[in-house]
Amino acid sequence: xSDGIDPKLLERLDEAExxxxxxxxxxxxxxxxxxxxxxxxxxxxxxHLDEVVTAGRAFLRLLEELxxxxxxVESTDDDEMREMAQAELEQLEVxxxxxxxxxxxxxxxxxxxxxxxxxxxxxAGTGGDEAGLFAADLARMYQRYAERAGWKxxxxxxxxxxxxxxxxxxxxxxxSGAYGRLRFExxxxxxxxxxxxxxxxxxHTSAATVAVLPEAEEVDVAIDPNDLRIDVFRSSGPxxxxxxxxxxxxxxxxxxxxxxVSCQDEKSQHKNKAKAMKVLRSRLxxxxxxxxxxxxxxxxxxxxxxxxxxxxxxxxNFPQSRVTDHRIGLSTYNxxxxxxxxxxxxxxxxxxxxxxxxxxxEG
Numbered sequence: 001x002s003d004g005i006d007p008k009l010l011e012r013l014d015e016a017e018x019x020x021x022x023x024x025x026x027x028x029x030x031x032x033x034x035x036x037x038x039x040x041x042x043x044x045x046x047x048h049l050d051e052v053v054t055a056g057r058a059f060l061r062l063l064e065e066l067x068x069x070x071x072x073v074e075s076t077d078d079d080e081m082r083e084m085a086q087a088e089l090e091q092l093e094v095x096x097x098x099x100x101x102x103x104x105x106x107x108x109x110x111x112x113x114x115x116x117x118x119x120x121x122x123x124a125g126t127g128g129d130e131a132g133l134f135a136a137d138l139a140r141m142y143q144r145y146a147e148r149a150g151w152k153x154x155x156x157x158x159x160x161x162x163x164x165x166x167x168x169x170x171x172x173x174x175x176s177g178a179y180g181r182l183r184f185e186x187x188x189x190x191x192x193x194x195x196x197x198x199x200x201x202x203x204h205t206s207a208a209t210v211a212v213l214p215e216a217e218e219v220d221v222a223i224d225p226n227d228l229r230i231d232v233f234r235s236s237g238p239x240x241x242x243x244x245x246x247x248x249x250x251x252x253x254x255x256x257x258x259x260x261v262s263c264q265d266e267k268s269q270h271k272n273k274a275k276a277m278k279v280l281r282s283r284l285x286x287x288x289x290x291x292x293x294x295x296x297x298x299x300x301x302x303x304x305x306x307x308x309x310x311x312x313x314x315x316x317n318f319p320q321s322r323v324t325d326h327r328i329g330l331s332t333y334n335x336x337x338x339x340x341x342x343x344x345x346x347x348x349x350x351x352x353x354x355x356x357x358x359x360x361x362e363g
């Protein structure tokens with residue numbers, strides 16, 4: 001019944017089924033029911049395994065149906081029945097590879113940070129105004145991806161350029177698995193297209209950098225108030241009546257690291273400070289995670305796992321309608337759909353590539 005399927009995949013699926021049964025037993029235990037923290041922890045694990053087990057059972061049914069159709073094709077003397085079974089066999093065969101890929105993705109080891117909200121920071125790079133327009137395109141792309149996933153995007157900070165362009169934009173995407181699915185987007189994104197301001201029709205190359213950080217909670221990062229310098233100033237740019245009339249904008253400098261975070265989106269100084277502190281915590285947590293994984297990433301020589309933001313990771317070629325991810329050599333010719341938030345093909349491929357590298361590194 002394996003039908004060319006990696007036996008390890010079926011073994012892991014069997015382990016997931018057993019663990020799912022164990023969790024149901026534990027969740028019925030009065031001792032667990034009286035412990036809210038343990039109950040929540042086991043409930044979250046069961047919710048994830050529920051998706052794995054449901055997909056796994058459907059996949060096993062597919063393999064059984066495939067085997068049944070093949071047996072009929074090979075054993076029946078009835079031409080009409082053989083023809084019907086052959087047609088069914090062909091329909092089922094095309095479902096095996098996507099089904100196995102979906103299972104492999106669901107069975108990936110979960111990072112404790114995967115379910116955290118994702119703090120997405122996008123900055124215009126080389127290319128002047130065109131880079132700012134591309135940064136705005138990327139921001140819309142991730143916000144559209146969030147909408148498709150049923151997630152929410154919360155704006156944290158915006159620095160605008162020419163109309164429709166961003167020098168820098170920071171927003172938080174909240175939803176199940178947000179950071180886990182977006183973390184491979186960190187890096188330099190490059191665009192090749194004819195800018196709207198180009199009168200000669202020449203193709204320009206511009207870039208923007210993306211950083212995706214797990215949102216930090218207060219317990220994750222201890223910040224000594226004495227390590228902070230907080231400055232307040234008047235907001236600038238478009239806004240409501242209070243813009244330029246009150247010192248509501250906030251700039252926080254973390255003295256030991258030199259990290260600086262500014263926020264001026266809210267009319268309230270208190271709200272701007274709270275947002276800036278959230279971003280600062282996330283940057284400090286990301287620095288800790290990066291340092292923790294630096295040695296392992298260097299050993300694996302993995303651009304995917306390291307999230308090296310100095311590396312060119314993806315090119316969006318408008319004249320050819322092509323999007324290429326340089327880390328895994330994946331190209332698609334549906335640029336309009338990708339820019340509109342259809343990123344699942346890249347997200348899935350990058351996660352599977354990281355898992356393959358991890359397994360190879362572990363021998």
